[in-house]
Amino acid sequence: MEDFSTLIGGIAGDGINEAGATIGRLFNRLGYRIYMYYDYPSLIRGGHNFSLIRAARRKIGTHRDKVDVLIALNQETLERHRERLKDKSFIIYDADKVKPLDLKSSACGLPVSQILKEEGALSIMKNSCILGGLCRIVGIEWQVLEDVLSMHIPKELELNLKVAHRGYDSAVEFCRIEGLNQESLPIMTGNQAIGLGLIRAGLKAYIAYPMTPSSSLLDFMAQSAPGFGLRVIHPENEIAVMLMAQGFAYAGIKAAVGTSGGGFCLMTEGLSLAGQAEMPVVIMMAQRAGPSTGLPTYTAQGDLHFILNAGQGEFPRFVVAPGDAEEACRWSGVALNMAWKFQVPAFILTDKSVSEGLYSLDISIAETREEHPILWDGEDEYHRYKYTQTGVSPLAYPSHRGQAIKANGYGHDEHGITTEDPKTAVAMADKQLLKGEALAKEMEEYEAVAVHGDSGSNTALLCWGSNKGVCIEAAEGLGLKAVHVVVLSPFPAQRLKEALKGAQRIIAVEGNSTAQLARLAGLYGINVDEKILKYDGRPFSLDDLISEIGRTLA
Amino acid sequence: MEDFSTLIGGIAGDGINEAGATIGRLFNRLGYRIYMYYDYPSLIRGGHNFSLIRAARRKIGTHRDKVDVLIALNQETLERHRERLKDKSFIIYDADKVKPLDLKSSACGLPVSQILKEEGALSIMKNSCILGGLCRIVGIEWQVLEDVLSMHIPKELELNLKVAHRGYDSAVEFCRIEGLNQESLPIMTGNQAIGLGLIRAGLKAYIAYPMTPSSSLLDFMAQSAPGFGLRVIHPENEIAVMLMAQGFAYAGIKAAVGTSGGGFCLMTEGLSLAGQAEMPVVIMMAQRAGPSTGLPTYTAQGDLHFILNAGQGEFPRFVVAPGDAEEACRWSGVALNMAWKFQVPAFILTDKSVSEGLYSLDISIAETREEHPILWDGEDEYHRYKYTQTGVSPLAYPSHRGQAIKANGYGHDEHGITTEDPKTAVAMADKQLLKGEALAKEMEEYEAVAVHGDSGSNTALLCWGSNKGVCIEAAEGLGLKAVHVVVLSPFPAQRLKEALKGAQRIIAVEGNSTAQLARLAGLYGINVDEKILKYDGRPFSLDDLISEIGRTLA
Amino acid sequence: MKPTDLGTYAKNTWCPGCGNFSILNAMRAVLAQLDEEGLPVEEVVLVSGIGCHGKIVDYLNVNSFYSIHGRTLPVATAIKLANPERKVICFSGDGDCLAEGLDHLIFAAKRNIDITLILHDNRVYGLTTGQYTPTSPQGFKGKSTPLGSAEPPMNPPELMLVSGATYIARGYTHGIDLLQRLFKEAILHKGFSFVDVLQVCMTYNNLYESYNKCVYEMKGNDTSSFDEALRLSRSWRYDGPDAPIPLGRFYQVDAPSFEEVFPGFELVDLDEAKREKKISEVLERMI
């Protein structure tokens, strides 16, 4: 079985996210590639949370509707997800809490509470118990589970192992997941991948005010701070976040910020300052369903044009929307490099699916090395905004005896002194245009658009960001082409046209209600024929998309 | 002479804006139509300010490079503007401050300081003296000046008149401006016109934090508050401004806010709230040269796409960019009506040129009446977000016994209670789409695109906002068509296509460096052939544009 | 009207044992009681921020505006100025009100606008799962500060006192009688009322034990004295966990409230004809 889906569900507080991750790690140890979707409402205890873990031979980035194993920590899980059961699915449940439904599936109720009680274990350890049962049921060797738990359980490992073993012993084998002859890869969320990508490319400071689904990057950075020598700050609000980033940039410290829509709004004034003052800054912007507070823990691709146009006035920006953790890691590094090379704001535009989804990551692919900005040569007088052929002025940071390094958000001359002179205004605007061109030129070297699936097909799915995985699989399954636009600004129109060559029918697949990428492509004369849009806050499953494509092509 | 230009220049603090307005009023009394451009840097005393007042038989909205009369309150004025002199221009100057250049123009130095001293007048009264001289020189009767001064000088009228008469007596007639057989119209700035337009359509509250070039609307509203019963608030910052507007909207009070780019940035989060909570709010957004602080007192059209896309998530909005005071007055009323009819944010997008430019206004054209929103009928239980065919839910404001009126920026159900249910999320997003369609339908009734000049020409100038006036005149002069897009959202693509029918060569004329309207039109398959862009913070003069068109067509 | 009449069909999603339940219950009781006593509940408008606290408006069948993070007060200010008859009550979080929206809080106090602000002061960001807030003690180990926060805490009652608030009190979510008394006083007070509620967050900052040990109710303090209010509000500054923590009313004085002074003239509501006439007059003066 080379495509295996497991769902575990319970209430918030049950640790469903972590339990799902552990299941992913088990499959990972067997050489599978992992994708996990974690679904939870905006509350802390109660409600309904579930993790959908899929394991397959090849790298994947989407989930299936149906599951092979359904793990129910409560009755609601069973009831909500019964539709996901196939003829041969298996149900595992907490026998003390869940009354099995009269279903045709095989099922195993574990006496979880009893085991916990007997072992004197905490309620949260029920996951260990259940996972023990799962391993036995799907034929994963005890040792694999022991290795995983030993690595990832920070507290009371012994007791957890004991409880897990009890679960293992209470169940019987139902099937046997074969190990694949592949090495295990690290598995991580998109946000963790971004963190690593930024750190690898030389990040020295991370500033954020918590906001779902960006907060887990703040967590990761705060944890990584001592090891990597990062300054991690959670200040009073997002305005401060964005302005602090500029203080760091001025001082020569590579900094990034992270937020989501509402928080980003508060950064737009600072963004425009970064444009005028030419401060490099990286913004990780994780989309969620809006407008306003919207559905804070659910996904969307509704902010593309906002990001492309945010901030008053005109200045170039780099925008990349990675489609999975690998891309997130690689392109975050590129974003940091571009920010400093061209002294522009650079966006890593994700959504809840990419930011909080769990993926297998092959670091050899995701590698991006630090590049260093053009520095002042120390000759003559320093001019922060010196005109050059590329529009990029060499950088210097305080302190240099005899030199004043003057950054300025007002209209300014080369030295950084304020001026409202019309000729200088034009020259500085032209400098911005030049930088934009230089950035676009640089981007020609990068694979800003990727073609997947059947490249000869005359039907193409056009997507961006988190829909990469689902579009690739759907395209492969249906013999279509899938075109994934990775860089959104500077827009890779030429590459996109080439990628779409031969496609007579272009279907945009997006997580919004107005087809924002299609709109953007339209600007460059690329017209989409059909649109498949999902805007209920949930990502497409492979099955969703395949049936939508079927409807569209019918 | 039916096209007469006067320039008056001096330092900040000389009252150049008011002096220019007075000159405008003089011509107005003679039946001329007026346009005035006022140029000043961002400082309070000193520097160089000038007003360029143009008077013509027909309505105008642009200035000429050359002037007929140059009034120099200081030497710098003479030197900076000598290029503007024609063979037959006349120079008036303060003889105590200015050394006349050796120019061929006729000139008259008035002994201003001496007169002031003899009359015991304050320094600021020099303008009265100079204006007296001007009237005599261009043959405007004393009585006209006396009328204008009597109406507009709040303090020490007698002394001013005396000083003016001394100026009048010190000069000699050089030419004679003929009165036209037209009535005098009110002359006002774009911002004043907006204020009147909003008040006429039922505005009850105006909230703003000062920011050039929007501040003069705040001034106007604060002055008008007692007479019209307006609540005018200048709170702690723009975030508060935008949120207060929503509190008023919730309570049923029609409110507007005003700002410029940087301040608008701080409103974007509240804007998205207005989208989700369906709060009607009018935003007067006056563009200036950016990015960031940029050139605060200079003009630009650099924020169009920002305005169209600001705020996370997707929701409809109304955006109108009036091209002069008349349009500003009429369309501001429309904006307020649309905001409340469709419960959407409505933008009045101006720039420094329109906001602070002075225009003759024919109120009979600028008239827009208050329309009333759809109100709850009082039957059954009130649901703030009731689904309807147009997506527009009837409004109710507190208080109604037994009814809770619940506004919500979170994802919500019809009643306004938070929910993250996927079906409801889709239904509410569809409601937004429906409102957008209903708004677009309503807009079909409005002249959202205007055609001027030679409608049969196969070359068309395409413009928006403040370039209306200059494009019309250039088109008329050169036998071209001028197409002015007034409404930017919902975009009047159909009307625009019709307007451009027959045009084989479309030239975008814009005050930015990236041709933002051209980009927008491109989305609808309307492709511009050439671009004339000006981004030095100064508006096009008629001569600028004509020579640019010449170059383009060559 | 019974308190239960003020419920809604919304499912309550707070954690079991969360202090917010006390605030909800106390407010429900007070609003029901006030309705009986002549302040009809439909005259009340609730405004909430974003955070666990914000959910309270979903649970009260009362006019409400569920606003955004940190922005209760400007919304509330406009609602009050739209109609000074309304009783406007804000529910705000310590992150919401003291970090994101602090500017508005100080201005509301400065203006002494007649609004009641209930601060759900759990000294943690609840809804974003456990970061330090402005009232967390220095060294607080939250998600964004795993090694302990570097900032000393803010002292909200003291800050409100110097900012101009005219009613300042502190409650605790174990102690619903006091909460009810303070809520009622605050709502009835004319001017800006600030109620700091030590609201226990069970999940991320369970301080029940330490609070239970330390809180005491102030008795007989001179609530008209700035100095005494200052002294008492400074007697515990959100730092050490084991100092005595005063509950009750710190301060209450009478002062002109913003909506009384604003806008500086009698508001008229012109009919269209009158408005047109005035517009003509304005236009006349522009010739």
Added chain:
Amino acid sequence: MKPTDLGTYAKNTWCPGCGNFSILNAMRAVLAQLDEEGLPVEEVVLVSGIGCHGKIVDYLNVNSFYSIHGRTLPVATAIKLANPERKVICFSGDGDCLAEGLDHLIFAAKRNIDITLILHDNRVYGLTTGQYTPTSPQGFKGKSTPLGSAEPPMNPPELMLVSGATYIARGYTHGIDLLQRLFKEAILHKGFSFVDVLQVCMTYNNLYESYNKCVYEMKGNDTSSFDEALRLSRSWRYDGPDAPIPLGRFYQVDAPSFEEVFPGFELVDLDEAKREKKISEVLERMI
């Protein structure tokens, strides 16, 4: 180094007689003097907001960041945290710092970060031509409040005191010796220093006469006493024009500053090889 060495070619565009000239001159003198005394001027970074005050950075040939309205402090905070050796000085306006950016001011004080903030407190929005600010007296007739503002003023030194600033003083732009003394003290003070400068705006709020009548210099006050500082800072609260106005230092205490405590560990600067190794370790733990 002479003060004049610190000039630039930028044309000064303040109004004749503007109090900002005194601030500029005092700062220039102090920086030149400090340079002589061992604080090299290149170690200084200036940050300004937007308003007439902000222009000062154009007139000083010193490292600077001309920021946006209200946002000096977050920029300055990061510059300080980037390198705690730097001396960071903010120039801010009363609109800038007390309205638009008040949140940051209180947090800078709370953190006690070693930054000096000079408040150009002209009690009016200068550059936007004359509106009331948070320190304008109630009833101030500005452009946005032609009938008089409805809000009582804010008292910045008092607010700073309860917020945690460890150096608080007031100067006046007629009195350059005192200004110099205070600037120097403030810059040398370790922790957050707040200097409220009664900066006269000639054009929109000319208070020379009233200030000249009322100001006096505090002598012998106990600047380590919170209570005394509070009393003195409350002795004039920006309202009546004719009360005695204390100038000089209100408060100065020693306390840990933010950059000393932050980030809670020794900052290392890993070379690429070490970084890669650490990354591999992190990845290992993710299998």
